[in-house]
Amino acid sequence: MSDYADAKLAIEYRPEIKQLATYVETLPKRFKIRFLELLDKQPDIAATDLEETIESEYRSWKSPYSSTELNAGLQKARELHPDAEAEYKRVVEKLGSSVNVQSVIAHLEERYRSVGSSKDSHQILEKMRELYGVSLDIDLLQAIGIERLANAQGQYYYAFNGQTFDRYEDAVVFEYNRLKSAPNLTQPEETTVQATSESDVSLSGLDLPVDPGDRISLPTTPTVTQLGFDPGTWIYNPVIPWRRYAARIFDITTNGVILWILVSLLAYQVVPYEADQFFSDVNPLVDIVLTSLLGCLGSGIILGFTGTTLGKWIFGIRVLTQSGKNIGVGAGIARDLNVWFKGLGMGIPIVSMITLLLAHKSLTSDKTTSWDDGQYCVIHRPSGAFQYFLNVIGIVLFILVTATLRIVEQM
Amino acid sequence: MRVFHYLVAALLVLASFTAERFAFWLNLENEIAEQILITLVLCIAALFGLLIGVYLPRRIEQTSPERLLVLLVWVGVTVQLTFAAGSLVELPDRLSSVRAVNAMDMARVSEPEEGYLVLQGGIGPKTVDDLASKDLVRARVLELDSEGGIISSAMMIANLVQTYQIRTFVQGECLSACVLIAVKGHEVIATPDALFGFHRGSSTSGRDSSHTRYLSQEATTFLHDELERSGIPRSILQTMLATNSDDMAYYTGRDLYNAGVIDRLW
Numbered sequence: 001m002s003d004y005a006d007a008k009l010a011i012e013y014r015p016e017i018k019q020l021a022t023y024v025e026t027l028p029k030r031f032k033i034r035f036l037e038l039l040d041k042q043p044d045i046a047a048t049d050l051e052e053t054i055e056s057e058y059r060s061w062k063s064p065y066s067s068t069e070l071n072a073g074l075q076k077a078r079e080l081h082p083d084a085e086a087e088y089k090r091v092v093e094k095l096g097s098s099v100n101v102q103s104v105i106a107h108l109e110e111r112y113r114s115v116g117s118s119k120d121s122h123q124i125l126e127k128m129r130e131l132y133g134v135s136l137d138i139d140l141l142q143a144i145g146i147e148r149l150a151n152a153q154g155q156y157y158y159a160f161n162g163q164t165f166d167r168y169e170d171a172v173v174f175e176y177n178r179l180k181s182a183p184n185l186t187q188p189e190e191t192t193v194q195a196t197s198e199s200d201v202s203l204s205g206l207d208l209p210v211d212p213g214d215r216i217s218l219p220t221t222p223t224v225t226q227l228g229f230d231p232g233t234w235i236y237n238p239v240i241p242w243r244r245y246a247a248r249i250f251d252i253t254t255n256g257v258i259l260w261i262l263v264s265l266l267a268y269q270v271v272p273y274e275a276d277q278f279f280s281d282v283n284p285l286v287d288i289v290l291t292s293l294l295g296c297l298g299s300g301i302i303l304g305f306t307g308t309t310l311g312k313w314i315f316g317i318r319v320l321t322q323s324g325k326n327i328g329v330g331a332g333i334a335r336d337l338n339v340w341f342k343g344l345g346m347g348i349p350i351v352s353m354i355t356l357l358l359a360h361k362s363l364t365s366d367k368t369t370s371w372d373d374g375q376y377c378v379i380h381r382p383s384g385a386f387q388y389f390l391n392v393i394g395i396v397l398f399i400l401v402t403a404t405l406r407i408v409e410q411m
Numbered sequence: 412m413r414v415f416h417y418l419v420a421a422l423l424v425l426a427s428f429t430a431e432r433f434a435f436w437l438n439l440e441n442e443i444a445e446q447i448l449i450t451l452v453l454c455i456a457a458l459f460g461l462l463i464g465v466y467l468p469r470r471i472e473q474t475s476p477e478r479l480l481v482l483l484v485w486v487g488v489t490v491q492l493t494f495a496a497g498s499l500v501e502l503p504d505r506l507s508s509v510r511a512v513n514a515m516d517m518a519r520v521s522e523p524e525e526g527y528l529v530l531q532g533g534i535g536p537k538t539v540d541d542l543a544s545k546d547l548v549r550a551r552v553l554e555l556d557s558e559g560g561i562i563s564s565a566m567m568i569a570n571l572v573q574t575y576q577i578r579t580f581v582q583g584e585c586l587s588a589c590v591l592i593a594v595k596g597h598e599v600i601a602t603p604d605a606l607f608g609f610h611r612g613s614s615t616s617g618r619d620s621s622h623t624r625y626l627s628q629e630a631t632t633f634l635h636d637e638l639e640r641s642g643i644p645r646s647i648l649q650t651m652l653a654t655n656s657d658d659m660a661y662y663t664g665r666d667l668y669n670a671g672v673i674d675r676l677w
Contacts, residue, residue, distance in 0.1 A: 262486070262493070265490065266489075266497075268497075269493050269495050269496060269498075270493075270500050272621055272623070273624035276628065301482075305482065306479060307473075
């Protein structure tokens with residue numbers, strides 16, 4: 001702030017400038033700096049002129065294109081990453097305004113969502129060194145237990161907690177997030193690293209808040225990062241096959257019943273005679289196969305739309321895209337049909353047992369299943385008293401639902 | 412939270428469930444118009460429900476728990492669409508059925524002497540009204556001479572007969588749904604050569620569709636169960652199930668007396 005001494009004076013002694021400063025606080029950082037620069041250069045500048053200049057610059061920065069769609073795309077690119085913004089501008093400049101904004105943004109999202117800022121990892125490394133009381137990164141690796149290994153080509157890679165990382169920074173960041181998410185372990189002091197020094201701008205005692213966009217997300221590798229919720233609450237390792245299985249069985253039962261009711265309602269409304277012929281004498285095997293199929297379909301829709309289902313929520317599981325978004329209804333249905341076929345063996349007894357065992361093996365050894373591999377991120381609530389409580393609730397609910405179904409069936 | 416939208420969605424679902432009551436409340440006096448109105452209400456409610464179901468998710472954040480509410484709206488919309496689709500598909504059958512019932516509803520109840528009622532002709536809703544308008548407290552005997560009719564109307568008359576402990580008497584013919592009334596008499600009386608007819612139930616609509624087949628099946632099941640409860644022997648019920656709705660299996664008063672269905676021969 002000492003760089004803007006005259007500006008500070010003007011803010012302190014000119015109420016209309018102080019009022020304007022309050023408005024400028026709501027603008028992106030670059031305009032706060034521009035405001036201070038202009039004011040420092042000419043402290044007696046008319047407030048209206050200053051406001052007009054800032055406002056005009058802000059407008060042309062915010063909406064440089066004549067098309068609303070292009071401007072909206074630019075805004076999305078800005079939210080992703082500064083490099084994404086630059087690339088977006090370059091694409092529009094080179095390919096013209098007729099470019100397909102949605103596909104450009106989708107491409108940028110794919111490229112920049114998972115990119116952790118090196119500045120972020122640097123700050124986390126600093127915090128971790130502080131936490132472990134070491135000054136060198138090599139000591140930090142030793143203190144954490146990150147192992148340095150070399151591949152056949154002599155390139156180093158790092159192993160920690162059953163996972164490998166190309167960069168040791170990623171392994172440290174991973175540990176940082178693990179510490180944050182495990183309540184019984186020592187936690188780093190802060191949950192979110194705030195931007196500091198060069199990015200902080202304050203207007204003489206009026207500390208300008210740092211933009212929400214300046215909050216440094218906690219990069220973890222692989223990709224559980226930048227989720228749309230507090231990453232400290234949910235983890236992806238170690239895998240939890242039994243909770244996932246319980247959630248699946250719960251969902252198949254509840255969603256299967258709800259969808260059966262909807263399907264039979266529709267059938268009885270539109271083709272009642274055929275529906276009655278079908279429903280009054282369903283083969284038990286067909287019943288199991290169709291119930292599991294409908295249950296998976298229902299789960300897929302709910303999962304794609306909300307990122308979880310009732311069963312998954314109770315047993316603490318979420319399925320998201322690599323960039324932390326809901327996977328979408330179409331992808332949710334496709335994933336759960338995959339689960340139905342590859343994981344549940346279409347619900348056919350014995351076949352189902354074999355596929356479930358294979359899925360369990362794959363999950364415990366590869367940390368993923370064939371239907372999620374490389375596409376979706378399955379994260380879960382860490383085990384603890386709350387989760388144990390929810391597990392019990394889930395099991396009790398499941399028994400109640402099953403018992404109710406039996407009673408209804410006998411009626 | 413988009414409270415207004417959820418409220419509208421809930422009201423639309425409610426409208427779907429109460430469309431029939433709404434049409435009944437309007438008392439249009441025209442059953443065809445009533446059926447069309449029911450279908451129209453269901454379709455409009457479903458259409459608006461669908462619009463809300465499509466509109467809502469676009470306005471809600473990816474991670475918002477409000478998305479669970481949208482799922483509930485979708486379930487409601489699915490039910491609405493189901494009702495609307497069913498109503499549209501069934502509309503021709505319903506209209507045809509209304510016309511058939513109007514044509515069939517010819518039976519009237521006369522009272523040639525005090526306490527002695529005579530029901531003659533096809534049984535329908537107006538027959539029920541006609542009988543209910545009589546002084547049933549004083550009624551002793553209801554003579555039946557009918558080729559049958561609507562099962563639901565016959566059941567209403569049977570309930571009145573049972574409630575007021577009226578004797579039933581058949582000396583001509585009592586076919587199909589009429590038997591449901593006859594067997595509920597406080598005392599069932601018939602002449603030895605009176606004719607009782609049994610066959611499978613059928614929908615009043617003359618069309619061949621899934622709905623009419625289903626209704627025919629349901630009507631047959633209902634007839635069978637109701638007659639079984641009234642003591643009709645299994646052999647007669649089996650004959651009934653084997654006789655198509657456009658055919659008739661006849662039994663005389665004496666046959667049914669011997670089978671223990673009729674209490675007294677006249």
